[in-house]
Structure formats: C-alpha cells, structure tokens
Amino acid sequence: MDLNALRTANPGHWRRATAIRALTLDAVAAANSGHSGMPMGMADVATVLFERHMKFDAANPAWPDRDRFVLSAGHGSMLLYSLLHLTGYPEMTLEQIKNFRQLGAITAGHPEYGHAPGIETTTGPLGQGIATAVGMAIAEEIQRARYTKKIVDHYTYVIAGDGCLMEGVSQEAIGLAGKLELSHLIVLWDDNGITIDGKVEISDVTDQKQRFLASGWDVLEVDGHDPEAIDAAIAKAKTGKKPTMIACKTHIALGHAAQDTSKGHGALTNAEQLLAAKAAYGWDHGAFEIPADVKSEWEAIGARGAAERAEWEARLAALGASKRAEFERALAGDAPKRLSATIKRLKREISEGQPSMATRKSSETVLKAINPIMAETIGGSADLTGSNNTLTGDMGVFEPGNRKGRYIYYGIREHGMAAAMNGMALHGGARAYGGTFMCFTDYARPAMRLSALMGVPATYVMTHDSIGLGEDGPTHQPVEHLAMMRATPNFNVFRPADTVETAEAWELALTSKSTPAMLSLTRQNVPTLRTTHTNKNQVAQGGYVLADAEGKRMAILMATGSEVAIAMEARDLLQQDGIGTRVVSMPCWELFEETDEAYRRRVLPGGPVRVAVEAGIRFGWDRWLFGERGKREKSGFVGMHDFGASAPADVLYEHFGITPQAIADKVKSLL
Amino acid sequence: MDLNALRTANPGHWRRATAIRALTLDAVAAANSGHSGMPMGMADVATVLFERHMKFDAANPAWPDRDRFVLSAGHGSMLLYSLLHLTGYPEMTLEQIKNFRQLGAITAGHPEYGHAPGIETTTGPLGQGIATAVGMAIAEEIQRARYTKKIVDHYTYVIAGDGCLMEGVSQEAIGLAGKLELSHLIVLWDDNGITIDGKVEISDVTDQKQRFLASGWDVLEVDGHDPEAIDAAIAKAKTGKKPTMIACKTHIALGHAAQDTSKGHGALTNAEQLLAAKAAYGWDHGAFEIPADVKSEWEAIGARGAAERAEWEARLAALGASKRAEFERALAGDAPKRLSATIKRLKREISEGQPSMATRKSSETVLKAINPIMAETIGGSADLTGSNNTLTGDMGVFEPGNRKGRYIYYGIREHGMAAAMNGMALHGGARAYGGTFMCFTDYARPAMRLSALMGVPATYVMTHDSIGLGEDGPTHQPVEHLAMMRATPNFNVFRPADTVETAEAWELALTSKSTPAMLSLTRQNVPTLRTTHTNKNQVAQGGYVLADAEGKRMAILMATGSEVAIAMEARDLLQQDGIGTRVVSMPCWELFEETDEAYRRRVLPGGPVRVAVEAGIRFGWDRWLFGERGKREKSGFVGMHDFGASAPADVLYEHFGITPQAIADKVKSLL
Structure with missing residues (x-):
C-alpha cells in the first residue's frame, strides 16, 4: 500500500x-x-x-x-x-x-x-x-x-x-x-x-x-x-x-x-x-x-x-400533543397508564371465570388485552406463531407493504430474532417480544445474554416449557433451561402457574426498564389457581403463599408453573391425611431473592418439611430447600433427573414420577 | 399435482x-x-x-x-x-x-x-x-x-x-x-x-x-x-x-x-x-x-x-493386522493402551518440574503427548488456535490438499464446530475436540446439548474461563457458563486447577465413551499444586482433598480451577492464625456426585466452616455448601455475583474480592 x-x-x-x-x-x-x-x-x-x-x-x-x-x-x-x-x-x-x-x-x-x-x-x-x-x-x-x-x-x-x-x-x-x-x-x-x-x-x-x-x-x-x-x-x-x-x-x-x-x-x-x-x-x-x-x-x-437536530426538535414540538406524548412515552420505555388497570381487570375476569388453559394461551389472552393499548409492542415468533400464541389480531404483520405492522414472522431464526429484539429495545420507542419453544433458548442464548448484560428489557416468550409438551421428545423438552437462565445475572425467569400469574408476569416484563424476561409457558392446560382476585401483583414478590396449611403446618411444597397445580393436588392428599401443607408458588426466583428477609421468613418458615416440585432438573433448588431456614434432611425434590422422552404428556408425568401421589409420598417419607 | x-x-x-x-x-x-x-x-x-x-x-x-x-x-x-x-x-x-x-x-x-x-x-x-x-x-x-x-x-x-x-x-x-x-x-x-x-x-x-x-x-x-x-x-x-x-x-x-x-x-x-x-x-x-x-x-x-459388505469384510481382513487393529480400536472408541502410561509419565514430570502456566497451555502440553499416540483425535478451533492452544505439531491441517491432516481451522463458527464434532464421533473412528473462548459456549450450546443427549464423547476445550481473561471484558468473561453446563445432564464439566489435573481431565475425556466433556481452562498462569506424584487419577473422583488441615480442622475451602491456588494461599493465611484449613479441589462436580457417600463424607465431613471459591456465580454451589453435611449458617461463597468488567486480571480479582484475604476473612466471619 x-x-x-x-x-x-x-x-x-x-x-x-x-x-x-x-x-x-x-x-x-x-x-x-x-x-x-x-x-x-x-x-x-x-x-x-x-x-x-x-x-x-x-x-x-x-x-x-x-x-x-x-x-x-x-x-x-x-x-x-x-x-x-x-x-x-x-x-x-x-x-x-x-x-x-x-x-x-x-x-x-x-x-x-x-x-x-x-x-x-x-x-x-x-x-x-x-x-x-x-x-x-x-x-x-x-x-x-x-x-x-x-x-x-x-x-x-x-x-x-x-x-x-x-x-x-x-x-x-x-x-x-x-x-x-x-x-x-x-x-x-x-x-x-x-x-x-x-x-x-x-x-x-x-x-x-x-x-x-x-x-x-x-x-x-x-x-x-x-x-x-x-x-x-x-x-x-x-x-x-x-x-x-x-x-x-x-x-x-x-x-x-x-x-x-x-x-x-x-x-x-x-x-x-x-x-x-x-x-x-x-x-x-x-x-x-x-x-x-x-x-x-x-x-x-x-x-x-x-x-x-434543532429543526427536528421544532418538528417534534409541532406534533400534536398527544402524538408527541405517545412518542416520548414509548421512547422513555414507560408503560401506558392504562396498563395497570387493564391487567387488574383481566385478572379479575380470570379469577371469576376460572378457565383451564395452557399458559401459552393465557399469554395470548394477556397480549390481546395489552397490545391494543401499547402501540410500542413489536411481537413475533421464530416460525411458531400458532404454537407460541404471540400474534394478536390488532398488530398487523410488518412487511414491505405494511410498515405499520407490529408482528414479525422471524422465520426459523431464534438467534436472529433475539438479537433483533435487542436492537428494537436499544433503538427506543419499541418494546419487543418474541416466541419460540423454550428448548431453543439454546439457539438464542448469545443474544439473550446480551439482553441481560446490556440491561435491555426484551421479553422471551418460551412455550412448551417441559416434558409437558409430550411427544416431540427430549430434543424439544427443556430440562436444564430454567437453571441456565436463572444462573444468568440480570435476567428474570417467570414460570407462571396459571392465567392470573401469566398476566402478572407480563405486567412485570412490560414495565421493566433494564431487565430482560423470559416467560416459561406450558403447552398443556392448567387450571386457574388464583381464584380470589387481588389487585396486588403477587408475582412481583417472586414467591408467595398460594394455599396455606390447614391445621398444623407440617409441610411446604414449593413449585412453579404447571407443577403448582400438581402440588395443590398433593396438598389435598396430604391434608386428607391430616398433614397440614402449604403451597408456595415461586414464579420468579430472582424477584423472590430481592424481597426482604422478613417476607421470605413468612413464606418459608423453618420447621416444616420442604419439597420442591418442578419438571426440570434440580440444579439451583438447593438454595430454597436447604437455604432460607430449610433443613437438608427434611427436604426433597420431585422433578427431572435426566433428559425427557417422547410420549403423551400425562404418560411422561407419570413415568417421571411428577404426580400428586409421588409428592405426597415424598413428604411423608421426610416427616 | x-x-x-x-x-x-x-x-x-x-x-x-x-x-x-x-x-x-x-x-x-x-x-x-x-x-x-x-x-x-x-x-x-x-x-x-x-x-x-x-x-x-x-x-x-x-x-x-x-x-x-x-x-x-x-x-x-x-x-x-x-x-x-x-x-x-x-x-x-x-x-x-x-x-x-x-x-x-x-x-x-x-x-x-x-x-x-x-x-x-x-x-x-x-x-x-x-x-x-x-x-x-x-x-x-x-x-x-x-x-x-x-x-x-x-x-x-x-x-x-x-x-x-x-x-x-x-x-x-x-x-x-x-x-x-x-x-x-x-x-x-x-x-x-x-x-x-x-x-x-x-x-x-x-x-x-x-x-x-x-x-x-x-x-x-x-x-x-x-x-x-x-x-x-x-x-x-x-x-x-x-x-x-x-x-x-x-x-x-x-x-x-x-x-x-x-x-x-x-x-x-x-x-x-x-x-x-x-x-x-x-x-x-x-x-x-x-x-x-x-x-x-x-x-x-x-x-x-x-x-x-461381504467384499468389504474380506478387504478389511486382508489389511495388515496392526492396521486393522488400529482401525477397529478407533472405531470402538477405545483409547490406546499407551495412553494411561503416557499420562502418568507426564504427570510425574509436571509434579517434579512444577511449572507455573495457564491451564490452556497445560492442555497443549497434554495434547502434545497424546496426539502422537492417538491418531483418531481430530482437533480444531473456532479461529482461536493460538489462544486455545489446540494445535500440536504432529497433526497437520485438514484441507483439500492434505486429507490426512487432523487439525481443522473451523473459522468463526463455534456452533458449526460443535455439530461437526458430534458428527465425527457419530461416524466412528474419530475423537474430536475443539476450542473456543468459554463464553462462546453460548454459541455452541444447541450442539453441545446434543452431545449430551446422544451420549457422544466430544471434548470442548473452553479457554479464557473467567474474569481471569482480563481486559476483553464482560462479553468475553463467562460467569454463568459453568452452571449452565453443570445443569446439563450427561455432561462432564472439568475445571482443572493445574497441569496435573488438566492431564487427568484429558485422560477422562479421551476415555469416555458416552459422556461429552468440557475443559474449562485459564488464560492466566497458575502454579502446579499437585506437587506429589500419584499414579491415581484424582480428577476421576471429581473432588478430593488437595491439602488437609494442620491441627484441628476448622474450615474447608472448596474451589475449582484457577481459584484452587487462591484457596491454597488463603489456607496459608488461616493456618498462620491457627485455623486448621482443608482445601478440596473439585474439578468435576458430576464425577464427585457419582462417588459413594462414604468417600464424600471423608472429603466433606460435617463440622467445619465451608467456603466455596469460584470465579463464577454461586448458582449450584448450595448443593456443596448446605448439602453433604454442610450447614447454612456456617458456609459462604467467594466468587462472582454479576457480570465481570474490563481490566487486567489481577485488578479484577481484587475488584471482585476473590483473594486469599477475602477468603480468610469470610472463614473467620463464619467461625
């Protein structure tokens, strides 16, 4: 040269x-x-x-x-x-x-x-x-x-x-x-x-x-x-x-x-x-x-x-007040004022109607309420729209002929989707969510880590979150992915138990300014467990008492997502045998860890037997089983110990021993 | 149609x-x-x-x-x-x-x-x-x-x-x-x-x-x-x-x-x-x-x-006996008989010479001994050959003009490399290893999971395994990746503390038939800690007593990789203060878990204060701190709590408080 x-x-x-x-x-x-x-x-x-x-x-x-x-x-x-x-x-x-x-x-x-x-x-x-x-x-x-x-x-x-x-x-x-x-x-x-x-x-x-x-x-x-x-x-x-x-x-x-x-x-x-x-x-x-x-x-x-820039400022100032406010609100990453009321209304409806549905469907229900009032949401899926339930009718598809569309068919590109979501959030004025099967967190990992490292509030809609997806088998069944993402700093893993918790998780994800979130959602139906409406967002505490013991409190069951309903059934079995059993739903460990010691002591007091229930591997649960006043010799885990298998969901739950009876037996063996 | x-x-x-x-x-x-x-x-x-x-x-x-x-x-x-x-x-x-x-x-x-x-x-x-x-x-x-x-x-x-x-x-x-x-x-x-x-x-x-x-x-x-x-x-x-x-x-x-x-x-x-x-x-x-x-x-x-096929069998039979035996041995995935002696000889040399070197360099030292006697190894790196130390002089580069070459310049393709390694192992007759920076485990994850799910003994040479890599900063500093891979079923995570442990880890990886392995290796120098030669492969136990307490055993330090040397220095400080301190090196949790209860009780007896030291996040350590006879109120962790930072390695260790003094202080606060 x-x-x-x-x-x-x-x-x-x-x-x-x-x-x-x-x-x-x-x-x-x-x-x-x-x-x-x-x-x-x-x-x-x-x-x-x-x-x-x-x-x-x-x-x-x-x-x-x-x-x-x-x-x-x-x-x-x-x-x-x-x-x-x-x-x-x-x-x-x-x-x-x-x-x-x-x-x-x-x-x-x-x-x-x-x-x-x-x-x-x-x-x-x-x-x-x-x-x-x-x-x-x-x-x-x-x-x-x-x-x-x-x-x-x-x-x-x-x-x-x-x-x-x-x-x-x-x-x-x-x-x-x-x-x-x-x-x-x-x-x-x-x-x-x-x-x-x-x-x-x-x-x-x-x-x-x-x-x-x-x-x-x-x-x-x-x-x-x-x-x-x-x-x-x-x-x-x-x-x-x-x-x-x-x-x-x-x-x-x-x-x-x-x-x-x-x-x-x-x-x-x-x-x-x-x-x-x-x-x-x-x-x-x-x-x-x-x-x-x-x-x-x-x-x-x-x-x-x-x-x-000065000219631009003048043009912005000349914009109608409400349009300008909307532009600036979205840019600041502030949720619209209506969001809170909308979520509360939805929660009340659900608590009253008590539908049984998959939480991926719950998520769609929430999005149908949210998307129309949050124009800054940009949704999408890595070619699993009908499975992730990420598209709502109001969004329109973003494509060359429709630049106002807010839904993106990402194609089979989990990694590209995740990185694009980061880009939208970084650009400002946009709040991105995107879906895939939770197992394919693996594909999106490098960009998901960057969401966390940068403090970018992208929302990952990860459906088919366990063996509960059934016949697609172990390549599609996450077992270690909850642990992987919980191990990642500044990343909130939400695993809601029902539609109410799903709504609360979405509210937290959509109001976050600096922490990305993953919603771990089921393919299979789960009952509504939050049957009494509360205005308070319970998921914000990360873990809370869903059902307390009747009589002497002898056992605490900790569970997340689809396993909370199973824990509730186990509680019925145990109560029938006179074993007072509390069920703690723990939809977000990270937020639970942030609560004060006094609150956690109320939720997880020392004394009772503790059993954790989750259709994932145990890794990480020892924090809650042995820590927080727990005792090693009085705690157990019901969940996965290896990769899953290909069979209908109910057969797999039975096969891997994640059942109300197995939980009850585990508790009894520890009493 | x-x-x-x-x-x-x-x-x-x-x-x-x-x-x-x-x-x-x-x-x-x-x-x-x-x-x-x-x-x-x-x-x-x-x-x-x-x-x-x-x-x-x-x-x-x-x-x-x-x-x-x-x-x-x-x-x-x-x-x-x-x-x-x-x-x-x-x-x-x-x-x-x-x-x-x-x-x-x-x-x-x-x-x-x-x-x-x-x-x-x-x-x-x-x-x-x-x-x-x-x-x-x-x-x-x-x-x-x-x-x-x-x-x-x-x-x-x-x-x-x-x-x-x-x-x-x-x-x-x-x-x-x-x-x-x-x-x-x-x-x-x-x-x-x-x-x-x-x-x-x-x-x-x-x-x-x-x-x-x-x-x-x-x-x-x-x-x-x-x-x-x-x-x-x-x-x-x-x-x-x-x-x-x-x-x-x-x-x-x-x-x-x-x-x-x-x-x-x-x-x-x-x-x-x-x-x-x-x-x-x-x-x-x-x-x-x-x-x-x-x-x-x-x-x-x-x-x-x-x-x-019959004709082929005849041609195989006509092959010279030693060539045929070699073909069949590699196909069966059996290590050559000489491997064990070679590793032992190398270990003895190291224990005597006591070099201070980065474990990525240790790995190269081991590969120099192994590759010439294991013709089935196929090595490579995702464009970090000089950093991962994966190429040895005998291999030759595999390229169109040299089909006997056994080293692959994979380019900047961690994911493709990992999948190709699976393919080589599945094909048979080949034992693949490949290197990248450990943080880029994220990129290779989907294929690494398949290694584990399929039970394919690919070996991932993951160097630059902590903040110890220094100035490249948090995008290149793994903090959650040990947890991610430990959470994965059927996957052995080795984090060797010195060259002897690195040799032992390689021996285990290269003799595995159905479990993939990751070697988590440092960029920075570490001293030789295994200064007394043992024929026995200590890493095979997953965890073992590297240095026992002198006097009354009041504390146990558990550490992996580069932090074992820091724990040893902390032990010196504590012993000087009359606090009898054992150091347990835990290069492979998975193998340690497989040992029998009696062995683990000898290594981790109840009673002493326990402090875990690792330049990664705590997630997963509670198993060893609270479980295995440990007590919550008598245990602590010295390591990372968030992402890293960009600065020279020694500055970062000081900044994040992973030092002998911090460990000693932690122990004292728990006594």
Whole structure:
C-alpha cells in the first residue's frame, strides 16, 4: 500500500483518519492489550461515514432521530472510542482513551452499552452487532411509518468483519433484513481477508457479495481506502430500496509492519513499529497528541448535525400533543397508564371465570388485552406463531407493504430474532417480544445474554416449557433451561402457574426498564389457581403463599408453573391425611431473592418439611430447600433427573414420577 | 399435482414411495400427533436414494463403510422409520411403527440416536443434522486418506428442509463444507416452499441455490417427484469434486387435502382426508398394511448391500493386522493402551518440574503427548488456535490438499464446530475436540446439548474461563457458563486447577465413551499444586482433598480451577492464625456426585466452616455448601455475583474480592 499516494490524494481526510489510527496505536500500547488492526484498516471508511453521512450531534447523543452506528466487529473498539472522542462526545475524554481497558473506564475492551453515549449496543461476541442492527432498522421503519419522516428518518450503519459474517447468526440477520427490505440498513464489510488464525481462505471460500445478493440485498464494492469511492457508495446505498452491503476492501493494520497479517488483528504494542507506522503516516505527534486543527475539523463534524437536530426538535414540538406524548412515552420505555388497570381487570375476569388453559394461551389472552393499548409492542415468533400464541389480531404483520405492522414472522431464526429484539429495545420507542419453544433458548442464548448484560428489557416468550409438551421428545423438552437462565445475572425467569400469574408476569416484563424476561409457558392446560382476585401483583414478590396449611403446618411444597397445580393436588392428599401443607408458588426466583428477609421468613418458615416440585432438573433448588431456614434432611425434590422422552404428556408425568401421589409420598417419607 | 401421471409413469417406484406415505399417515393418525407432510413430500427422493444409491445392509446396520443418511428435518421422522422398517432393519418392526411417539418405543417424535440402528444422529432441533453431517464427511475423508478407498469410501446424505437452511448454523456448515471441499457430502433440500407459519416467502427471499454456490458448492435442481431426475442428480453429485446441494422441488403432504399448505407440515389425522389421500395414491390397503410384493421389493433394497459388505469384510481382513487393529480400536472408541502410561509419565514430570502456566497451555502440553499416540483425535478451533492452544505439531491441517491432516481451522463458527464434532464421533473412528473462548459456549450450546443427549464423547476445550481473561471484558468473561453446563445432564464439566489435573481431565475425556466433556481452562498462569506424584487419577473422583488441615480442622475451602491456588494461599493465611484449613479441589462436580457417600463424607465431613471459591456465580454451589453435611449458617461463597468488567486480571480479582484475604476473612466471619 502506498501511503504517500493516499496522503497526497486526500491530505485533509488522511489526517483525520490518521488521528483514529494514532489514537488506536497509542491506546493499545498503553493498555498493552487490545485490537489495533481493525481500526487502522477501517479508519478511512469510518471517517467518510462520520464526516459526510452520519446524522448525529455529538453534544446531544440521545437525539432520537440520529443515525445509529453499530461496530459489529466490536474488538475494534478503539475505532468507536476514537470517533466519539474526536467528534466531541463530552464523556469520551482523552483521559478515558488513555485509560483504555482499565477498571472503571468507559473505554472497555469491547464497546459496552451504557458505558457512554454513542455506544449504541454492546458488541464483541461476533455477529451480534449486525443482527442487533436489523432490529434497530425494523424499529426505525415502524416508527417512520407511524410518525412520518419528519420525526423518524434515519439510517443504521454497521461495520462488520469476516468474523461477523462467518457466525451463523449473520445469515439469520441477512435473511431477515433481505426479506423485510430494510433499506435504511447499510452494512460496511471490512473485507481485509484476515482472521485470527490466518487468511480467511484457510477457513472460508464464501463469496460474501454473492451471498448477500442471494438474500435480497444490494451489494456495492469499494476500495476501503479511497474516500471518494466510499462516499459515493454510501450515498448510493442510502437511496436503495433494499438493505445494502458495501464490501470495503481494506488492509488490516494499514501502514504497520503487521499490515495484512493475522498478527495485525491483535495488540500492536512494539514501540519501534508503532513509531515507524506513525512516521509512514506522516504523523509526527506524540502519544495521544491530536493537532488542534485536526481536532477542530473533527469537532466540526461532531457539530454538523446540531442545526438539523434543532429543526427536528421544532418538528417534534409541532406534533400534536398527544402524538408527541405517545412518542416520548414509548421512547422513555414507560408503560401506558392504562396498563395497570387493564391487567387488574383481566385478572379479575380470570379469577371469576376460572378457565383451564395452557399458559401459552393465557399469554395470548394477556397480549390481546395489552397490545391494543401499547402501540410500542413489536411481537413475533421464530416460525411458531400458532404454537407460541404471540400474534394478536390488532398488530398487523410488518412487511414491505405494511410498515405499520407490529408482528414479525422471524422465520426459523431464534438467534436472529433475539438479537433483533435487542436492537428494537436499544433503538427506543419499541418494546419487543418474541416466541419460540423454550428448548431453543439454546439457539438464542448469545443474544439473550446480551439482553441481560446490556440491561435491555426484551421479553422471551418460551412455550412448551417441559416434558409437558409430550411427544416431540427430549430434543424439544427443556430440562436444564430454567437453571441456565436463572444462573444468568440480570435476567428474570417467570414460570407462571396459571392465567392470573401469566398476566402478572407480563405486567412485570412490560414495565421493566433494564431487565430482560423470559416467560416459561406450558403447552398443556392448567387450571386457574388464583381464584380470589387481588389487585396486588403477587408475582412481583417472586414467591408467595398460594394455599396455606390447614391445621398444623407440617409441610411446604414449593413449585412453579404447571407443577403448582400438581402440588395443590398433593396438598389435598396430604391434608386428607391430616398433614397440614402449604403451597408456595415461586414464579420468579430472582424477584423472590430481592424481597426482604422478613417476607421470605413468612413464606418459608423453618420447621416444616420442604419439597420442591418442578419438571426440570434440580440444579439451583438447593438454595430454597436447604437455604432460607430449610433443613437438608427434611427436604426433597420431585422433578427431572435426566433428559425427557417422547410420549403423551400425562404418560411422561407419570413415568417421571411428577404426580400428586409421588409428592405426597415424598413428604411423608421426610416427616 | 397429477398423481395419476406420477403413478403411471413409474408404477413400481410409486408403490414403494407410497408405502412410506401410507405408513406415515397411519402412524401419525395412531399417535394423533407428529409431522406428516415432509415424509409425504420427500418419499420419492428418499425412495430413489435408498433404492439406487445408498450403500447399506439392513441386516448389518453397523457396517463401518455404509453410507450415512441424516434426516436433518427430523420432525419428518416417519420418513426414516418407514425406510428402516421397509428395508428390513430388524429392530424397526411394524409394532414399533404402530407405537410411534409412545413411551418406550424406538420411534420417538424425532429420531433419537441410540434408539435404533439406522438412526445415525439425533435430529429435530433444526440445522443440527446438516451441520453434524459435515463432521461425518470430514471423518470419512480423513479415514479414507488413512486407510484407502478399499476400507473407507462412503457418502453422507442429508435431507434438509427450509427450517434447517434458515437456522444460522446451516451457514456455518455450508461454509465449512465448501471450504473443505467435502465431495462426499450430498444435501437433498426439500424445497417445498412451506414453513409452519405459512409460505417460506413470508420470512425469507433467499435464493438457496445461489447461497450454496457462493460458498463453493455444486448445486443441482430437480423435480422431487421425478425418480429418474432424482437418480440422475444424485449420480452426478457423487462424481463431483465439491459438496453438492440438490434442490428438490416437492409438494409438502403430496396428495393430501393439506398439500402445499402449512397445515400439511403437522399431524394430518383427519380420517376422511387420510382415506382420500390413500385413494388418490391408488393405495387400497388397510392401516399399516404393506402389500407383500412392495415389502419384498423394499427388503431387496435393504439386502442389496450385503454382497458389497461381504467384499468389504474380506478387504478389511486382508489389511495388515496392526492396521486393522488400529482401525477397529478407533472405531470402538477405545483409547490406546499407551495412553494411561503416557499420562502418568507426564504427570510425574509436571509434579517434579512444577511449572507455573495457564491451564490452556497445560492442555497443549497434554495434547502434545497424546496426539502422537492417538491418531483418531481430530482437533480444531473456532479461529482461536493460538489462544486455545489446540494445535500440536504432529497433526497437520485438514484441507483439500492434505486429507490426512487432523487439525481443522473451523473459522468463526463455534456452533458449526460443535455439530461437526458430534458428527465425527457419530461416524466412528474419530475423537474430536475443539476450542473456543468459554463464553462462546453460548454459541455452541444447541450442539453441545446434543452431545449430551446422544451420549457422544466430544471434548470442548473452553479457554479464557473467567474474569481471569482480563481486559476483553464482560462479553468475553463467562460467569454463568459453568452452571449452565453443570445443569446439563450427561455432561462432564472439568475445571482443572493445574497441569496435573488438566492431564487427568484429558485422560477422562479421551476415555469416555458416552459422556461429552468440557475443559474449562485459564488464560492466566497458575502454579502446579499437585506437587506429589500419584499414579491415581484424582480428577476421576471429581473432588478430593488437595491439602488437609494442620491441627484441628476448622474450615474447608472448596474451589475449582484457577481459584484452587487462591484457596491454597488463603489456607496459608488461616493456618498462620491457627485455623486448621482443608482445601478440596473439585474439578468435576458430576464425577464427585457419582462417588459413594462414604468417600464424600471423608472429603466433606460435617463440622467445619465451608467456603466455596469460584470465579463464577454461586448458582449450584448450595448443593456443596448446605448439602453433604454442610450447614447454612456456617458456609459462604467467594466468587462472582454479576457480570465481570474490563481490566487486567489481577485488578479484577481484587475488584471482585476473590483473594486469599477475602477468603480468610469470610472463614473467620463464619467461625
């Protein structure tokens, strides 16, 4: 690569782009770790994007109509931090850059959502960024249709590397975006031909351009070091009717001794080579030193959007009061005032009518009440709409011909769905839920973890939540998945026992601002157990006394979901034998743990025998059996001990011994 | 679709294919659940494949050189069961077909590996079959190179549906197979244009043919109801130099009222419609009735390979004794006799030399000793070779130009890697291990669960197993993943504390026949703790006393992996204060649970204070803190309570309070 030619051809651009490269080299050297090559290779593309296209106002990073920039190749975090610092985002000080990857700095190894404005999403686990961006673009389309271009009209730009495109989730994202014709989604592929293990060709021969074309994208190709070509390609992409992938041919670690090698991917910390690279750039400034003229050019870029933002504010102010309030309410993630009353009314109806139904059906019943009053919900399913019961009549299907539709046929793409849900939530103004079979939590896991890590209130509607799904067998029967998700920090696992609890769980999920939720729902019918209406949301306590012992309290049965009804039957058997038995429904361990000790002592007093009942494996239950005043020798578990089997649900419950009689016997053996 | 024309054109074929359709209809009707449409749509393709191409001998289903048939669209299990029954696999009786989806039957809702010969892998979770098949084809290539075509020369056929191809893992599989030029892999795509939610076009516009071409496959296209065209396409595919995808245009639920609709995907149980479909087929036989002539034609197909198998047996017998023994040993999954001595020698060296090293490096040290004496190992990494330390010098890289290579550059494809590992193990003669960062267990989860469910001894080399990885931050720092995998039945999680334990863990993983394993390995250095050599494999007990209390035993510290050394330092502090402290290393909970009560009582006696130390979340530890004679009020946990952070490892350990002093303080607070 002839750096001189590049510099001579576009001297101003070159200096601005070099500022990114220099900051990257200096920060990685200071941290003695990190990833230098990507920011150095993509600095030209990023510079052109921010200088000539990105709609943003560094002084007001939360401007709702800003373009979104997603660094899917998150290891190249110094690219993003450099851009934020250079353009003048107040939080991204030079001090933060100098503290790259140090404790307490906002400049974490990979971009962490919430650390600083301008970091639109957490990236690093490859492929997540591009898949999350699809959700951002969906949210933008829907809100553009609802509020018109005057209020919502922005692009989502993604920088993705070969790693992102090799991850399977990228195919789900590409397929979904192609089908949905998300024309405001523009992916800049860092086509540098290098991965950690060597050249891309040692593990892949995929023609990425052909692959994107195959899924309905527009594809452009540029020299990633030619600013004019980059500019023209982005300009063209913005006018397309489809999502666009721009293949940017670049040199990883441009200008460094490690250029075009896998070594260039990582931390380039050799002092001599660092100086040599800077010299090759014609950059004779000290570490972390940005010449004033370059900084001020960048700051002008950062301020470029200020006027447009002011105009936008005026347009928003001119919007009718109620429409504006609705826009702002949804953006703030506040539930509508009516939600609480709606849920209460529904609970009362259910407590009175006492239907027997599957909780997946309960969930649909709740959604039918909620969706019409929460226009910000965006629902969907990974090709199991009729099984997950996620579609309500008022939503309409989101598709190219109906941009106001709020239901998404995600196809068989659990992972892509989960990441898109994150993207919608991050974008703002949208509250996403999506369904699949609970066992396929496995497929969605990487994005579900990011929901939790980012504190994004996505709601996972996971139906067919146990052996109760019956004949589909062990590949479809979750046994460890409750434990998996309960083990995940900042994630609420709800396993409601009936329709009332399902309504309460939904209320909690839809009012959460920073914790994602999973609703673990049955395929099989369960009776209504909450037959006395309470305005109070009992699920909010996580665990509560559903039925107390009559006579002396000798046993406590703890159960969740479909097993609460079985525990209630066991209680009948035990009471008949004079064994006073309390049933505690524990729909959400996480919330129960957050209650105060005194409350938990009332619910789970010491003394009585304790038996936990759940059609999942025991892992984690010891906390409630032995902890909280429990005694090892006076506690037992009725549930699964291995994978399930293929047979009708009632046969399986009998086979695996999850029955009222088995519970009663267990209690008696412990008395 | 004009069924009469189809029937008239190929009357014999039609009757054989109709037998599959009729059995499917009858079995689904009897079960009152299942998936009818796929077997009905793909019956012609499957009939041609088995009749004219599949190399198999129904009477000897374990023939190592048989072709492998993978029903990736596993919900269509009746297609497979019908084929196995019709061709005369002894276990697949008509009684089993009649008990489709019932408890104890081998005819589970989805094909379950181990239930019956001829079920080559468990499928149902979509995309797994095609990705697993890639591993089978890799194993075949490697063994063909090693043993020549005389001994190993077979194809892997896959039937995949739209669901399989929409799942992200399919892209990883396609990319990997394309790069590796797995010419013996042939995918038959059931191109019926239908998914559960409706037409494929409601969620996808991908041109699958173009997509496969983009990744280096040959692509053919046929009418999936035209036997001659199907035959010609398969014949052509077999001679190609690349993997081949044959797009088979079919009608789901052919001939049924639900044909070409999403309703046709599921259980078609309406009695009238069932009879109408049979009438349309010209099939006037009762439920489960197969005319003798049709059955005998099918049985002839099932016996077609007998002669070829006999010839193969003769060729195997003619192989040199040692080569044959090696072939058969690897096929049986037996470790070489030398393995035990090799591990012992290595352990002795380490105990004497007492190196301080990261356990990922320890793992490499072990692999350097093992790989040269276990030719059946096939290693790899998802683009983290230098970080996972998975490549040893003797292996050679498996690629089109080097079919004897045993190391695979999987690219950034954790999920595809895991599924391929399953495929290699299922194929036989191969023992697969693969590495990635432990946090990316999330990506590989669906296939890892299948390893456990199938009882396939794949080994997951999961490095960078805690906050100890440092600056890459919380996206790369597992905190819940130990719990996730410990919660999974039939899965051994090894977290070795030093190089000796790492060697012992590898020995257990490599001698396992039916349980997969994960090695949770550090990025950071740890000291050698097993400084006194023992021939005995201590990790086999799961937990053991590493250092006993001096004086009165007042505290027991339980720890795993890198935290064992920290616990040992805490022990020093406590002993200095006269607090007798035992340290129990617990590298594998699952194996510890399997030891007898008396042993566990010796290791974890009641009485002393117990503190568990692990740089992961507490979830699951209560079993060992409160159970096994522990007391709630005398136990504590030192570890993670939330996600990690980005900073150097030692700073993070200090920040999160996982230090010798914190442990000692915790113990003192409990005394």
